[in-house]
Amino acid sequence: MSPAARPETVAPDDIRPDPVLAAERAHLHRAAECLTRMRDATEAVTDAGVDAWASERLGAARAERLLALAADPGVPPFFGRTDAAGPAPETFHIGRRHVRDDAGDPVVIDWRAPMSRPFYQATAADPQGVARRRRFGFAGGELTGYEDELLEAGDDGPGEFLRAEIERPRSGPMRDIVATIQPDQDDIVRAPLAESICVQGAPGTGKTAVGLHRAAYLLYTHGGQLSRTGVLVVGPNRAFLRYIEQVLPTLGEVDVAQSTVADLTGRVPVRAVDAPGAAVLKGDGRMAEVLRRALWGEIRKPADDVLVPLTGRRYRVPVERLKRYVDDLRRRARADDDQQSLHYAAGRERLALMLAEDARRQKEAAGGSPTDAETRRAARSPEVRAFCDLVWPAQDAAGVLAALYSDPALLARAARALLDDAEQALLRWEKAPRSIRSAPWTEADAVLVDEVAGLLERTPGYGHVVVDEAQDLSPMQCRAVARRLAAGSLTVLGDLAQATSPWSAADWGQTLAGLGRPGTVVRPLTRGYRVPAEVLDYANRLLPLIAPGLPAATAVRGEPGSLRVRPVTELAGPLADVVEELSAVPGSIGVVCADDAVADVVAMMSDAGLPAVPLADDGEPPARLAVVPATLAKGLEFDAVVVVDPAAIVAAEPRGLHRLYVVLTRAVSTLVVLHRGDLPAPLAGAPAARPASR
Incomplete structure (x- = not known):
């Protein structure tokens, strides 16, 4: 790092101020003023009163523009700067959105603009015309320091500012990563719109953030096209969507649909839960042909x-x-x-x-x-x-499926040579419902009703779809997403080692074929930026069992004391002690346990006077101290994670080891494992680490 690098400290009044720091603060204030004037100019746009349609479109465009320019007191206008090499070097301040002055000249360059790419890609070996890369430190929106990398002098190592930003305590919703995007991530973010991409991302590699930033980049680069066709983000559950919902608005993109598969396919009221065998069958790709026959056979x-x-x-x-x-x-x-x-x-x-x-x-x-x-x-x-x-009788999607479940002869004809008698029995209703809406529909049924609706009429599609945790999609869920894709492209995000559904495959081929893009290139992300090496290495012990042949992730940082494995005879006392210790440090805490143990764990902490809030799949973000059912942990991150009784998590479902791998990799700083019984064999014998102060 350059000697000019200055840690995040403000020069005291009795010390001569740093002229570079003073100049950068002046530019920061100028950028903020210009952004305010851009908002004022947008608000001042008046309606000429040409016609009602024009007035409506103008109002919508103005409202969208104001949302994109909305002020966020905690987000400074820029986070970095590049100085071009040469006798008269140009400087570009890089920020989350473009800021211009009254004359139209750029004050801050949007991070997605082509001239911003060297900020992420330049190295000492390939400086790409950059002599200096500067990163800034902020506190409460104020610029407190800067750090230089002099690429021409061979200086391009990660500095303290970059490390501090990556390791910053995480509480509340997920944040953007525009200040810390790494070259391997940037290559994916800036891939062309026409190119579908599958990201095989190990824990902590930032695959979710990369997918969201790719959506923001495509909207910036292809705004005209995607404003007509739209962008859709599909997540595994509502808790996850609530966790990520602020990332795109922070980047100035407010018109992006975010949904779960269940919400996409919610054409019937879900009133029941399938038995495991029936749920697996209803997600099987053979059901697509059964439904096609049932419809067209009439x-x-x-x-x-x-x-x-x-x-x-x-x-x-x-x-x-x-x-x-x-x-x-x-x-x-x-x-x-x-x-x-x-x-x-x-x-x-x-x-x-x-x-x-x-x-x-x-x-x-x-x-x-x-x-x-x-x-x-x-x-x-x-x-x-x-x-x-x-x-050629008119048909209703829910009616077709209800008839199939209610009429054994119709089901037998549609399932001939596809489903055996036992499988057909899993689908049949014992008693026909009084009405379609009162039928015992399940989530898997809703996906099948959506399949029939797609056979009846064309489903509106999006120009680009981002699918997160895609390794868990059933073949029928894949088809539901593919129907929304139309002629657009995909960003598929996931990790085969975190696959917990009964349809999970050993490679991405089946999922990508089901999503309608069988030729999609799989790009691996294996450098973990968030999870400490000690924690990641511990979780990686499970890989030979759950994902043979999948390369293990490597962490870019180690944190001695970040892993503690503690055998206990009872949970209540040790759990309270650990959580109380972790609560003394800023950051979020997730206490993860088997789903059926959530109520007991909440009661244990309540008895100890700890304000723990159970996480539910209702769209509400995790509390600072959250009790997390293991099945909802996927995609979330906490500064500290306490895993309660890992053996119970493994025993709760057929792919319990995969679920445990997910749970063990949610920690950004500290992982504490409290186990009452035997640990899975690969984890047994791990040395207990010293308590970490974090």
Whole structure:
């Protein structure tokens, strides 16, 4: 690091102030003033009153722009700077959004702009025209110090500011990482829009942040296109979405949809829970063909001629031509089944129009000239509608699935050679419900109803979709996401070692094929920036069992004392002692346990006077001291994690070792493992570390 580097200290009044620090503070204040004037100029935009539509669009655009420019007292206008090499070097301050002065000249360059890339990519070996890279330290929005890397002099090592930012205590929602993006992460963030990417990211490598920053980068670079088609972020649960919800707005991107698969497919009210076997079957990719057969199998062969009324006369369409029309439409739908170029509802409307066109050709052959409007009326005539109702009946997505579950004969026909008798029995309802809405729908059923809806009509798609924790998606959930993708691209995020669902595969091929992008390149992230080496090495002991062949992650930092493995005979006292000690240090604490132990753990801490709040999947962010069910821990981070009774976590589900790997890698600074019984064999014998002061 350059001798000019200055740690985060403010020069006292009785010491001559650093002229560099004074100049940077002046630029900071100027940037803040310019940003305020940009907001004022946006608020001053007036409506010319051309028409109602123009007024509405102007108001929406102004509101969106104001949100993008919204002030955040804790977020300074810039975080870094590059000085170009040469006799008259240009300097660029890098920030979360572009800031310009009244003349339109840049005061701060958006981190996504091409000229900002050297800030992330330049090295001493490849300076990319950068002589100096400067990072800034802030406290309460005030600039308190700076740190220089003189690339031309061979200085590009990570400094204290970068380390401090990465290790900063984490409480509340997830933050952006624009000040600390590393070259391997930046390569993924700036990949072209047309390129789909799968990120195999080990714990602490920042894969979630990389995916969100990629969305922000694409919106900046392809704003016109994506403003029409939209960007969707899909997360594993609502607690996770609440945790990440502020990242994109902090970066100035406010118009991004965020959803779980359950919310995307919520076409029916979920009232029941599947037995494990039924849930696995309903997520199986074979169900897509079962549903296709159930829907398209209801189409019948025409049995008689049809008289089509057109301009006062009736024209006979013979049954042989009717059969050909139906067969042609069915073949077209079947030939392009994956892309669904012809959906069921569109086929029904097309059939009605084909009958009307047949009558039109007959009238034209007799010397008539019916208009398009008359032909459309013929397609809507009672005679044509009655024929379509008989041959190509209108369908409702939930109704199709309800009929399949209620009618053993229909299920047997649709499942022939796909599902055996025992599997069909798992799907059948013992008793038909009184109504569709009162049916015992489960989350897996909702995904199947969404599949049928996608067969009926085209599902609106997005220009880019980011899917996090994708390793846990079932084949049918993958298809639900793929329907929202349309012709757009994907960013798939996940870690095969953290795969806890019964559909989890040993590689990404099945998931990527289900998402409709089988040729997607898998890019690994193996450098852990958040999890200490001691913690990561401990969790990595499970890899040979849960993910053979997957490269182990390596941490960029070690933190002696960050790991403590403590055998206990009872939990209450030791748990209270550990949590009380950890609470004395700023930062978030997650006490993770098996799901069915949450109430007991909360009671233990309540009895000890510790204000622990159980985390629920209701969208609320974790409290500073949160009791976390193991099944909700994925994707979250805490400064300190206490794992309570790991054996119970392993025993709670078939892929319990994978779940334990997830739980062990949630800590940013300290991991404490309290175990009453035997640890899994790979973890046994780990030396207990000294208590850490953090």
